[in-house]
Amino acid sequence: MEAIFWGCFVGGALYAMISALLGDLIGHALGGVLDFLSLDGHPWLNPTTLVGGLTAFGGAGLLLAHYTALGFVVVLVLAVCSGVLVGGGGYFLYVKPMSQSENSIALSEKDLSGKIAEVITAIPSKGYGEVLVKAGAGHTNQIAASFDGEDIPGGVRVVIVEVKDNTLYVSKLDPY
Template structure:
């Protein structure tokens, strides 16, 4: 039994070491070949959860076999229970939150058309200024010009009418609402 526990512990530790050191390199090389290991369903079994189960089974089995007077059957049963508990904990505390945290803050300047912002640097009739826009959870400031040829003072609310040559063409929000 001890050989099984050592094999599980060593195999899991080796897998963890290899994935930490060479994870991205291997992932790019095999490009999704191992995606079949992720089982969707009521409990999403991920390779990390499976390997943590194997590793904790081996570690718990070794500890119980060496430091308790329990029989082999009880050692296996308790090691299985400990492995299941630790795997559930890893899934709930690490894997699921990390899956939900994969968000990008990137945006395209073309997506800014129609957004409402505030003038930071005044925009002259035939020149450039700067506007502040809310994009997703963050804010961005961009170079802007007046769409209507009007002067726009700092602090005015504007709407992005058009995007040309990496410049936002904006109009005063009140003018845009009144159809002027």
């Protein structure tokens, strides 16, 4: 059983070091092969959670086996509990909050409603264009559609009425 503990501990530690140093390269090389680990139905099944739990299982098993007089079954149960606690803690304290965060702290689409923008690519009545919105200290280009269902030419100032499905729905600000 000690070999299993060592395997989980060393394997998890190696995975952590390799993913820290070469994670992006490996991720691009595999092209999403491991994406099945984070299925929508089971978001807790991801490499961070699983490997963290396995590493804790191995480390706890080694420590309990060597430094306590507990029996094999008790060591195994405590090691499994340690792995579940560490994996679950990693999920609830790191993975879940990070999955709910946005990619950029400078822009939140929810905060764009009511802001003034300028059309940089004309917006057809039943299609999409592009607007330039001031966001913080900079500007950002966003996909936009006409809220009123009318053509909006380039260069016109618009107000963002709502944001739905990553699209800004805008209306003309300056009447013609």
